[in-house]
Amino acid sequence: MSNYPKFAVVGHPNKGKSSIVASLSLDSSIQIGNTPGTTQVKRGFPLKVDGEIIYELFDTPGFQRARRVFGWLQEHGDVPADKRADVVSEFVFKHKENEQFRDEVELLEPILNGAGIIYVVDASKPYGAEYEIEMEILRWCGQPSMAILNLIGEEDYREDWTRALGQYFRMVRTYNPMTARHNEHIELLESMAQLKEEWTKPIKKAIIVLDELxxxxxxxxxxxxxxxxxxxxxxxxxxxxxxxxxxxxxxxxxxxxxxxxxxxxxxxxxxxxxxxxxxxxxxxxxxxxxxxxxxxxxxxxxxxxxxxxxxxxxxxxxxxxxxxxxxxxxxxxxxxxxxxxxxxxxxxxxxxxxxxxxxxxxxxxxxxxxxxxxxxxxxxxxxxxxxxxxxxxxxxxxxxxxxxxxxxxxxxxxxxxxxxxxxxxxxxxxxxxxxxxxxxxxxxxxxxxxxxxxxxxxxxxx
Ligand SMILES: Nc1nc2c(ncn2[C@@H]2O[C@H](COP(=O)(O)OP(=O)(O)OP(=O)(O)O)[C@@H](O)[C@H]2O)c(=O)[nH]1
Ligand SMILES: [Mg+2]
Structure with missing residues (x-):
């Protein structure tokens, strides 16, 4: 297994996931669209400097049937917390060929393969309890995670969102993929470096490499x-x-x-x-x-x-x-x-x-x-x-x-x-x-x- 850090960018459809991947991987070839469902399959975007991958981001489709997925997990998940990720793996394994859960299978796979979680929300829209199902599913994956508040529209509900997200994610950060510049990119990486001990060193190195670049x-x-x-x-x-x-x-x-x-x-x-x-x-x-x-x-x-x-x-x-x-x-x-x-x-x-x-x-x-x-x-x-x-x-x-x-x-x-x-x-x-x-x-x-x-x-x- 390669030892560079990996992150899966996940969330509801049309919240700027692909935009965040494009911004953080300095890659403008990524498909971004104003209708939900633009991203259909997961895809890794490695950030390479001088031929070396310094980290990789996975763009993923948005959750479609979170409630049904969580229902399945609860049904099969009468296990201690340390075994919950296995139940999610089982779900993915069992539903690989199932069209119904195609998007969930796509988005969960990189996480189960070791990627950290970056959960993206549009904080210009009011918070709603329906997101809690998605966050629960992600919590079951047991991977280091952070939430990103993206302000797509004019309004600002970040306070409500932060209170709710704080229940599920260790870190909550604001990041605007449309306007973010080098400094903001680096600041976000500094937060990401704190997510998991073994990622701290490679991400700190990535920061140095990116600054030099x-x-x-x-x-x-x-x-x-x-x-x-x-x-x-x-x-x-x-x-x-x-x-x-x-x-x-x-x-x-x-x-x-x-x-x-x-x-x-x-x-x-x-x-x-x-x-x-x-x-x-x-x-x-x-x-x-x-x-x-x-x-x-x-x-x-x-x-x-x-x-x-x-x-x-x-x-x-x-x-x-x-x-x-x-x-x-x-x-x-x-x-x-x-x-x-x-x-x-x-x-x-x-x-x-x-x-x-x-x-x-x-x-x-x-x-x-x-x-x-x-x-x-x-x-x-x-x-x-x-x-x-x-x-x-x-x-x-x-x-x-x-x-x-x-x-x-x-x-x-x-x-x-x-x-x-x-x-x-x-x-x-x-x-x-x-x-x-x-x-x-x-x-x-x-x-x-x-x-x-x-x-x-x-x-x-x-
Ligand atoms: N103004 C503004 N527009 C944004 C921002 N982030 C995303 N958008 C727009 O919102 C739309 C959706 O962005 P995407 O990055 O494709 O969203 P996604 O979450 O990948 O969407 P799906 O792949 O369909 O799930 C696009 O039209 C983006 O240009 C933002 O911070 N500000
Ligand atoms: Mg997308």
């Missing part, structure tokens, strides 16, 4: 994000040209390719972040998809930039970056500036100060046939903050997302970037941006300082 995910996210920033900001697109001069078609084509590359890099960065946090299958909302369709600088994406018009005006004096700028952003004024950022692709206000004017198109090479057109790096002073604001917002939303949450990730609400624009932060960030804009060589210290700053901001967002 979390820190690693943060660091990997920062690396991913910063590498992406470096890649995009220093991006230079090159293209051969046919004649002495660049034709308008060639220029258009090159610009499109340049934009496409930026979008591809962003997409790649998003995927890497989602993979780090076990959210690879995540669907992003309409706005994000629309953004990909129309491009980074569409009007539709203005709100996702997370930048207010005021924030968009980066003082070129304060950052000492005027030299590298193609246009004086302060002189443009904020309405025009926003237009410049959002209007590039769709035209409109951006025509004059649009995307097109924010990078240089150069022709290099001496002889015909070898001549090249190059675009980039992007000269716009705000461009890095737009990228950074969007990426940090996305990364923090992914990192915070519980694995019990289904449905699209909504990135429309972004109002973030204040942090980026604050004096000290901006100065620190601008050092790297300036170098990338000028295509200067990157020093390790500048990059490290940048990472440190991004990490500080990211942690604040979590």
């Amino acid at each position: 979390y820190d690693k995910k943060v660091d990997e996210s920062i690396d991913t994000l910063v590498n992406y920033m470096v890649e995009v900001l220093s991006l230079v697109h090159k293209q051969k040209i046919k004649k002495e001069e660049v034709s308008p078609e060639e220029k258009e084509e090159a610009k499109l390719d340049y934009r496409k590359k930026i979008l591809q890099l962003e997409k790649k960065e998003r995927q890497s972040i989602e993979k780090i946090w076990n959210h690879s299958e995540i669907e992003k909302n309409e706005a994000t998809l629309a953004l990909e369709r129309v491009g980074l600088f569409s009007k539709e994406s203005a709100s996702i930039f997370g930048l207010t018009q005021k924030e968009l005006i980066v003082s070129s004096v304060a950052t000492g970056a005027t030299a590298g700028a193609t246009i004086d952003l302060l002189a443009v004024g904020h309405t025009m500036l926003l237009g410049a950022l959002v209007g590039g692709v769709v035209g409109g206000v951006g025509a004059m100060f649009g995307f097109d004017n924010l990078y240089e198109v150069k022709v290099l090479g001496k002889s015909l046939g070898r001549r090249e057109l190059t675009i980039g790096p992007m000269q716009n002073l705000n461009f890095p903050y737009v990228l950074l604001g969007r990426s940090l917002y996305h990364a923090s939303m992914v990192a915070k997302r519980s694995h019990a949450v289904r449905g699209n990730l909504d990135l429309e609400e972004s109002t973030f970037t204040q942090e980026l624009m604050e004096g000290e932060n901006r100065k620190g960030l601008e050092k790297l941006h300036l170098k990338l804009r000028k295509a200067d060589e990157l020093e390790e210290e500048v990059l490290e300082a940048y990472k440190k700053l991004i990490k500080k901001i990211f942690l604040k967002l979590l």
